[in-house]
Amino acid sequence: MTQTMDNLCWIAADWGTSHLRLWLMDDQGTVLRHIGSDRGMSSLAPQEFEPTLIDLIGDSLPDQGSIPVVCCGMAGSRQGWAEAPYSKAPCEPPSIDQATRVQTADPRISVFLLPGIKQLPAADVMRGEETQIAGFLSENPKFDGVICLPGTHCKWAHISAGEVVSFRTFMTGELFALLCDASVLRHSVGDDGWDAAAFEAAVSDAMSRPSAVAGNLFSIRAETLLCDLDSAAARSRISGLLIGIELAAARPYWLGQDVVVVGESGIATAYSAGLSQQGAMARNVTAANMTLNGLRAAYTKLIETTP
Structure with missing residues (x-):
């Protein structure tokens, strides 16, 4: 539902490979309007990012002044709007003070691209x-523990003293x-369709016999x-075998650790079930909320450091 934009203060943006999510915010951190789009990084040339953004939010922008747009995700990649250089682990999650400021043609917006994190050695x-x-x-x-971030490329991040100490990426979702x-x-x-028993059996089998996957x-x-295997069972077994070999490889991250899984449905549920089967009781948090909270924290630092 569209609301009045008289109190629009800033815009939070999560610009991924295939999707774009925008939150129009007031000065209290309240969402005035949410906009979703399929205009992800992979469908845009660098010069198309600003027109795409203005097309989605232009009617909400004030005539005077410049609205900060704090953006995370693939818009800051080498193939995106502009490259936001990586911070090097171990490090605190990078914020606005490491962001790349994008020059825009429209004076009504000031765009900040948050950087990612790199790791060397064990390149990631x-x-x-x-x-x-x-x-x-x-x-x-x-x-102090481990955060699991499922997706096309699942991340396991070891967190201690407010820093990302190390992390490891698995291409499990893409392989699936x-x-x-x-x-x-x-x-x-x-x-679609899901067979929990078939998934759990496949996870157990993959972890005990990864060479047979x-x-x-x-x-x-x-x-x-030969046996008319149900399509839901087949899909669940493929997922279980792939997540199983990932859990086997990622055991140093989750074994004996406090584990948080970012996401509360879909693939995040599958990871939680696989971990539970192995005796690791993970807790789940909502992915969209964590993204927006991170962007809120970056904006808060921006206004604290702006004269």
Whole structure:
């Protein structure tokens, strides 16, 4: 629902690879309006970011003054609007003082791109997830443990003393999509459906016998042909096998740790179930709330440091 923008103070933006989320905010941190778009980074050339943003928010901008836009995610990547250089771990989640200021043609906006985090050695990068981590730490400043951020590329981040100490990325979500959409297994799975028992059995099998996963994946196709394996069970087993080998590799992160999973449905639920099966009781937090909290924290620092 559109509300009056008389008290618009700043704009929070999460500009991902495939989607853009905008929150129009007042000076108390209250959301006046939320806008979602499929104009993600992958569909835009650098010169198209500003027109896309203005097209979505232009009618809400005041005629006078400049509204800060605090942006996290892939808009700050090398292929995005402008590159926001990475901060190097171990480090606090980077905030507005490390942001890249974008020159805009429209004087009504001032755009700040938050940087991601890089890790060397054990080369790794994150961009967007660090803002969710900042959002979680804004509510839990003394947290010492591990944050799991499921998605196309799942991140496991070790947090201590307010810093991202180390992290590891797994391409599990992308592998799942490739297997379900482009491999022979596409004939065995449906678009939805879930079999919790099949998932949990697959997680257990993958963790105990990770070297057998490639063969067990093809068995799903064979059981579809020979035993009429249900498509929901097939989909759940693929997910369980892939998450299982990820959990096996990520064991140093979650074993004996306080674990938080960012997300409360879908794939986040699957990760929580897999961890629970292994005796690691993770708690879940809402991903969108963590992103917005992180952007709020960055904006708060901006107004504190602006003369």
